[in-house]
Every structure is written in structure tokens, then in C-alpha cells.
Amino acid sequence: MKDYALSNGCSSCRISIYSGTESTFEYRDTQLEQLQQSSQNQLSIALFVDGRYGSFSTNRIEAGELKKFIKNAIASTRYLAADAHRSLPAPDRYYKGVDAPDDCYDRQYETLSPDAKLQLAKAAVEEVYQSDPHIISVVGSYGDSEGFRYVIDSQGFEGEKAESSFYVSADVSLKGDGNARPESWWYHSALFWERLEKAGIGQKALARALRKLGQAKIKSGQYPMIVDNMNGSRLFSPLINAMNGESLAQKDSFLTDRLGQSIASTRLTVRDEPHLPQASGSRRFDYEGVATQPRTVIENGVLKTYFIDTYNAHRLQMEPTISGASILTFTPGNRDTDGLVASLDRGILVTGFNGGNCNSTTGDFSFGVEGFLIENGKLVKPISEMNITGNMLTLWASLADVGNDARDWSSWRIPSLLFDAVSFSGN
Amino acid sequence: MKRRDFIKTSGIALAGAALLPDFLQGCTPGTPTGTAAMLAHFGVSENDLKKVISVALEKGGDYADLFFEHTFYNSLSLQDGAVNRAYSNIDYGVGVRVVKGDQTGYAYVESSSPDEMLKAARTAARIADGPATMAAANVSEQTFTNYYPLERSWEEASVQDKAPFVQQLNDRCLALDNRVVKVRVSQSDTTSYILLYNSEGTLCCDYQPMATLNAYCIMEDNGKKENYQAGRSFRRGAEFLADDMIETIARQAVEGAKRMFTAVKPKGGELPVVMAAGGSGILLHEAIGHAFEADFNRKNISIFSDLLGKKVCDEHINVVDDGTVAGNRGAINFDDEGTASQKTYIVTNGILTSYLHDRISARHYGLASTGNGRRESFRFAPMPRMRCTYMENGNRTEEEIIAAVKNGVYADNFTNGQVQIGAGDFTFFVKSGYLIENGKLTRPIKDINIIGNGPRALADITMVGNNLQIDNGTWTCGKNGQSMPVTQGLPSVLVKKLTVGGE
Numbered sequence: 037m038k039d040y041a042l043s044n045g046c047s048s049c050r051i052s053i054y055s056g057t058e059s060t061f062e063y064r065d066t067q068l069e070q071l072q073q074s075s076q077n078q079l080s081i082a083l084f085v086d087g088r089y090g091s092f093s094t095n096r097i098e099a100g101e102l103k104k105f106i107k108n109a110i111a112s113t114r115y116l117a118a119d120a121h122r123s124l125p126a127p128d129r130y131y132k133g134v135d136a137p138d139d140c141y142d143r144q145y146e147t148l149s150p151d152a153k154l155q156l157a158k159a160a161v162e163e164v165y166q167s168d169p170h171i172i173s174v175v176g177s178y179g180d181s182e183g184f185r186y187v188i189d190s191q192g193f194e195g196e197k198a199e200s201s202f203y204v205s206a207d208v209s210l211k212g213d214g215n216a217r218p219e220s221w222w223y224h225s226a227l228f229w230e231r232l233e234k235a236g237i238g239q240k241a242l243a244r245a246l247r248k249l250g251q252a253k254i255k256s257g258q259y260p261m262i263v264d265n266m267n268g269s270r271l272f273s274p275l276i277n278a279m280n281g282e283s284l285a286q287k288d289s290f291l292t293d294r295l296g297q298s299i300a301s302t303r304l305t306v307r308d309e310p311h312l313p314q315a316s317g318s319r320r321f322d323y324e325g326v327a328t329q330p331r332t333v334i335e336n337g338v339l340k341t342y343f344i345d346t347y348n349a350h351r352l353q354m355e356p357t358i359s360g361a362s363i364l365t366f367t368p369g370n371r372d373t374d375g376l377v378a379s380l381d382r383g384i385l386v387t388g389f390n391g392g393n394c395n396s397t398t399g400d401f402s403f404g405v406e407g408f409l410i411e412n413g414k415l416v417k418p419i420s421e422m423n424i425t426g427n428m429l430t431l432w433a434s435l436a437d438v439g440n441d442a443r444d445w446s447s448w449r450i451p452s453l454l455f456d457a458v459s460f461s462g463n
Numbered sequence: 464m465k466r467r468d469f470i471k472t473s474g475i476a477l478a479g480a481a482l483l484p485d486f487l488q489g490c491t492p493g494t495p496t497g498t499a500a501m502l503a504h505f506g507v508s509e510n511d512l513k514k515v516i517s518v519a520l521e522k523g524g525d526y527a528d529l530f531f532e533h534t535f536y537n538s539l540s541l542q543d544g545a546v547n548r549a550y551s552n553i554d555y556g557v558g559v560r561v562v563k564g565d566q567t568g569y570a571y572v573e574s575s576s577p578d579e580m581l582k583a584a585r586t587a588a589r590i591a592d593g594p595a596t597m598a599a600a601n602v603s604e605q606t607f608t609n610y611y612p613l614e615r616s617w618e619e620a621s622v623q624d625k626a627p628f629v630q631q632l633n634d635r636c637l638a639l640d641n642r643v644v645k646v647r648v649s650q651s652d653t654t655s656y657i658l659l660y661n662s663e664g665t666l667c668c669d670y671q672p673m674a675t676l677n678a679y680c681i682m683e684d685n686g687k688k689e690n691y692q693a694g695r696s697f698r699r700g701a702e703f704l705a706d707d708m709i710e711t712i713a714r715q716a717v718e719g720a721k722r723m724f725t726a727v728k729p730k731g732g733e734l735p736v737v738m739a740a741g742g743s744g745i746l747l748h749e750a751i752g753h754a755f756e757a758d759f760n761r762k763n764i765s766i767f768s769d770l771l772g773k774k775v776c777d778e779h780i781n782v783v784d785d786g787t788v789a790g791n792r793g794a795i796n797f798d799d800e801g802t803a804s805q806k807t808y809i810v811t812n813g814i815l816t817s818y819l820h821d822r823i824s825a826r827h828y829g830l831a832s833t834g835n836g837r838r839e840s841f842r843f844a845p846m847p848r849m850r851c852t853y854m855e856n857g858n859r860t861e862e863e864i865i866a867a868v869k870n871g872v873y874a875d876n877f878t879n880g881q882v883q884i885g886a887g888d889f890t891f892f893v894k895s896g897y898l899i900e901n902g903k904l905t906r907p908i909k910d911i912n913i914i915g916n917g918p919r920a921l922a923d924i925t926m927v928g929n930n931l932q933i934d935n936g937t938w939t940c941g942k943n944g945q946s947m948p949v950t951q952g953l954p955s956v957l958v959k960k961l962t963v964g965g966e
Contacts, residue, residue, distance in 0.1 A: 071567075074571045089547065089548055090550065112549055112622050115623045116547055117545035218883075251886070390889075392890060395909075395910045398689065402912035403964075422914065423890075425731060461731025462962060
């Protein structure tokens, strides 16, 4: 197909083929609620035609149809405006090794029986079903997937990646005050079957739901805020978005011209570690085939890199880095969530976000939150229906401590975080 | 972990563009009429369908359906002043669903060959575990009212036809204010061929268009930058792209961005909130719409599970979920399990009168489906979803409503919202609005979240305006991993008390 594209008028191209399968089992209370199995294929092609650029994808991958597809894609691209900044990456930036084929792929995926999968979903429910009078409903889910991607381009890059993934989750709904039915969830996921936590998921979900009973809002004001290790990404992703080349090129970033400057408290050091073995998010090359490298993102609060792909490097007249982060690791502190809570006389532990948004241009944010009021180092009251409001730069400058409890099965390994003073609105 | 239900307006899709009509060579451009043409399109016969359904039911399922879909998505986008990127996707496949009571087996294949479909049917059949109890009924073709007639199908529009409108929207934004420093425009169109057959014998087909156009402006003034986005989306054909549409979107984006420079954040806390007519329908979508979806209620996990037939708000309030608004983004001719679209009253004179049903929940409650069984694509089983959700007019003027507030906020533009079905807490993000001081709109406000609790917020609506507007922005609703196009509307209303973000 690459040769077909080149001989029909495109000057360079990149083709990616994906093939995957997945299954999910959802067990509710006493019966299997839903089972689903499927497989899919997709071909994607990025075309560079007479200085113009288009990208196209299809799941109709029979040879005759594909040829017609590519011919039409080339014709469509010719109608666009030329864009001198578009090109494949400089070849010396490609990943040139051979990926260890099993690094992120578990061969056991192929041999697991549907019954074993169903049993995990069922077990998550049976751990807790009818174990507490508040329980209305418990849902246990199991899901798995495998995916293979093969990428090739007209400059000779060739790369492949196989990945498997397994998860178990539980959702527990409780009878609360009045008509309220508070619910909570827990889950675990792993690239390898053996590493999947198969027990305790239902119990964790139940414990998290039970502690929410009696939630109420409290007085508006400035409080120290701890965000637990499940929820930090809501606050960190606006920073990552603002470091992206596309945002910078479109003047849509609150981190424009901040490279080498302090953008957060000195407690914050974050690295991108793409090569951690057998880890979620691990990869040797990005979507362009550019080799990934470990790099410092933020060091003692100072911004050390932007994420810039080939196109945006040309537009910004900057050196390209990599199109995006792979695995983010935070230099840890000495305490976990409980330790951080114990360190506060008064504050709020945030255990969940509910809506809200961040203005990508200015960094102004406002999010709905729930969690707990902390008094004298203890959680004293579940809270909900409150908002936090502020600006990303002010917030991260007020980072006072970092936990040591990052989840190593997540690609963004964000520990619990403690911020000095955040505006909460309640009653 | 999947029980997150949210809505958002599309920002700007990063990839974009349109393909030539001859992507569909071999198919008749324009609206194919009749199931015969659709059967030919998917290369299947009525006999094939019956055979697959029989296999789907062979383990004892009591209902099965086949959902055929062929979708062409095209988008064009503009950055840095030029229409310089195109994206297109073709998706083709068949979903096989088997239902037994409340249980669902689902499988899909990306082909309509009988062998592949039979394989999927055998997988989905495994939700049941016994001998067959039902047989496929005789084929009965159904036709429905068409709520989205086209003047010109998207399959007849090429990149050449569409690109000038995208360029024009950029040029208008730049011309309206010289502080506009960046404009991003994205245009997209979708055309879906749908064929549905179920074990009751229903055979029906649809040709579904969708059009969207969005502009996102960054404005710079004295070193300060602000953004604003505006867009429109309809189930319409290529006639959607027109000068007046461009002008409306450009003005809304630029006027909105301008207003941001003088905007403040209110002081946070509990305040009266006047929800302006239109996009404020997000209040209905989040505060009650999701919690009225009958799957949550049959499972007894919605805060409204015990409130059917009960008074939930002021007796002058009527709320509908309507799939029959012509050309609306949330309109459907029939839902994704073959039930005719309808206008469903969910609150009548202040009483919760109906949940939103799909087949499974309707059967659970012994009722007829309300035509809310929708699915993102052939890759998903349907579930109850909203269409166009709005409140009917009351009898107050907006001026009266604002005048009734001494100290509060007025909210008129929103980017996204979310709800917790069981706890009832819902939120929506206010992109712009005004402070209300002594009954008058004063300073603009921006970028704040508002949070409330569904039943309380509904009961706290004390004044309803006479100025209902449907918001035709590019609203996409997410539930259990499936995205659906929806819309909503509201006349201006006063909510006595909500928690407003602020510093």
C-alpha cells in the first residue's frame, strides 16, 4: 500500500495497521448482566502530497477497496492549502532497535477461558454482596484486550508494538440519606495476567462507598488540600497540555515562553521514563517513529521541556523533542495519603472530582470535588457538592509536599499531593 | 469505574477533512429509499438475516437484533489561516445482540459476510444457556417519519465545496476584531447507512446525516490572552454550510472572547443562579436527564428511583425529551433498536411522569419503549440515552427573573457538565455569564464551575421564562464509554440556590 500511494502521486507517507481483540464481562448482584467480545482492524495513512497533508483511516481493508481509498485520499489532499511545515521526521531521530516482542504482551491472553474471566467479575461482587445493610447493588467487571500495531513510512521507518491489558473493577451503590444512593468504585489493571490483583476489589469499592455516607458541603474558604493518588491527573494534565507543541503554536498555552523558568514549587520534580520494562505506557517510539528517551519534565519546579513533534517544531522554529509523555514519574516524598492527612490540623482531602474545567489559555480552573474534612490529623466528615477554583500556576506554586504512594500500574504515576491553600466554595 | 456521565461541547477536532463523493462508488448517492437498497448496500438477503437471528437465539435468548452500519466521517480544519488538514474515516460493521431478561450478549464483526455474522451470533448467544425458546419472526418492513430530510447529501460535497466556508469563517473572525490572534476552525460531516433487523421481524433502515462547524478564537490585548469557542451542529446535509451560519458562529466566538477581558470570577458560595435561555438546558441534562434514564432506575441506583409519579418540582414545569425536532442534532427517525422516535414528557405539571426507556428497561417496567435505546455505533449495545431534552415555556419574562435577584449570577455559556447518578450531585462549567447585583446584570464572569444536587435544584426552580431556546451547539454526551450526539434547551429560569465556584 505504501508503494501504491507513492506511485499515485504522494511524495511521502506513513501507514499504520492496527489489529486487536477485546472482551468484557459485567456481573451485577446475582447474574451476568452483559458479555461482549469483538475484534477490530484499522488501517491509517498519513499522506504528504505536493506540500499538502491529510490523514485517513478505514476498517475496510480488502486490497481492492484500499487502493480506491488511497487514490481518493490523495485526490482530497490535493484540494487543501499547502503547508510547508509538514514532513516526516528527520531519519536520524527514528527508533532503530528491535522491540522485545513480549515486553508489554502477555501470551497468556490467548489461553484464558471465558469462564475464568467471568469468575473474576463474579468474585468482585460476591466479596461484598449483601455484606452490609446499605448495599443496593454491586457490579463487578472484568475486561481484557490485546492490540498489535505495525507502522511503516516512506523514509524506511518500520516499527511494531504488541500490548495486552487486563482489568477488574467493582462499583457499589448504597442507600444513603433520603433518596441519595452514593456509589464508589475500585479497579486494578495490569499488562500481565499474573500481576492483576484478583481479590479485594469489591471490598475496596465498598469501603470507599461506605465512608461517603453522610456527605455534606461545608463553609467556603481557603483550606490546605490533599489530593489522593487516584486523582492527581485532573490537576496535572492541564500542565502537560500546556507543554504541548500544538498548544504553543496556537498561542493556547499558559506555559508559553516559560522554558527554564519556575512554574511550580521546588517540591515538584517530574520525569518522563518511557523505557520502564513491562510497564503501562512504555514505548520505544512515538506516532511518528521518533525514538523516545528518558527526560526531565520539571526539575525542582523549573520547566525543562516542551513536547514538540516534527510539525510543531517547524511551526515554532524550535528543536523537536517528542510528541508526548509516555510514563510520568514524580520524585516522591516520605509519606502516603494517611501520613499527609496526619500532618494537617485542618484541611480537605480530595478523593474525587466532579466536572469542572481548566482554561487552556490562562490556566484558570474550577472543578467540583468531594472528599473529607481533616481536623487534627484525622478525617472527620465526608464532604461533597463543593468547588475548588484558582489558577494552575498559583496552585502548583503552592505545592507543599509530595507523597510516596504513586501507583506503579498507571502510566501517570502521580502520588498524593499536598497544596498549601486552595479556594473551596461550599455554603 | 465506568459510571461517569458527562456532556461536553466539542472543542476543535485536531484532525480534519472531507473526501470525495466517489468514496461511495457503487452506492447511490443521496437518500437510499427502502430496505431493498439497504440490503443490497450491505450485500445481505432477508434469508441471511433470519439465519443469523436463528443462531443468535439458539441458546435460549428471548430477543435478538442485528445492527448494520456503514459510516463515512470527513473533517476539514484550519489553523494559521489556511485549510491545511483533512481527516476521513470509514467504519463498517454489524453488531449482534442477544437479550435474555435484563441480560445482554453482544458481539460485532467488521464485515457482513454470513459466516462472520454467524460467528458473532454464536458469541452473543452465550448470554443464555439453554435450548432455543424463540424463533425468528417473518420479516416485516417498517417505515418511519423522516425528521432530517436533506437538500444535498454530504456524499455530493467535496473538499473543494467545503473548504471555502471553513476559510470564510476564519476570515470573518479575524475581520471582526483586530485583537484576534489565532483562529482554529473545524468542519465535519458524517453520513451513516443503517439497517436494523430484529427477532420480532422488524426490518428498517435509515440514512443519517450529521453536520458540525466550530470556531475557536484566541484574542490578545495588552499581553493578556483569552479564548472562546462557538459552533453549531445539525442533522442536515451540505446546505448547512451557508453565509448566515458562518456569520452567526463568527460573531458568537469573537463577541464571547471580547467579553472575557473584563470578566471576573464571582465570590464563591451558595447563590441564586439565573440560567439564560438555550445552553442552560445542560442543567436538565445533568440534574435530571441522566438520572431519569431507566437503566439506572431499574437497577435502583438513581436518586430518582423511588420518585416516579411523585411531585418533583413546581407544578408549572414541563420537561420533555424529544427525538422529533426536525434537523436537530439529537433527532432520530427510530432508535437503534427499531422503536419509532417520540416526544416523551418526563416531567408533567411538576410530576415525574416517565423515565427514558430502551427495550430492556421498558420490559422490566411492563411499558412500551420511549425510543431512547441508542448506541454510538455497531461496536456497542444500545442503552437509554437522551435525544433533545428541554423545558417548555413558563410565563415570566427574562427581565422579571433577573429583577428578582439581589445578589447572584447569570450563566449563558457552558463547556461541559457531569453528574453522579446515585448521589445526585451534578456540575456544569460556566464559560461566561454576568454578576447580578440589585436585579441588574453587571460585570461579566468567566471560567467557573457550578455544582448542585439534582432533586434539590429541580425543586429550587422558582421562576420559568417564556423564551425557550434549543441550543444547537456540538453537544456530545458520554455514558459507559459511549458518546452520543444530543441537544438541550431551556427558557430562562431562576434556581434559588446553587454552589458557585469562585475565589
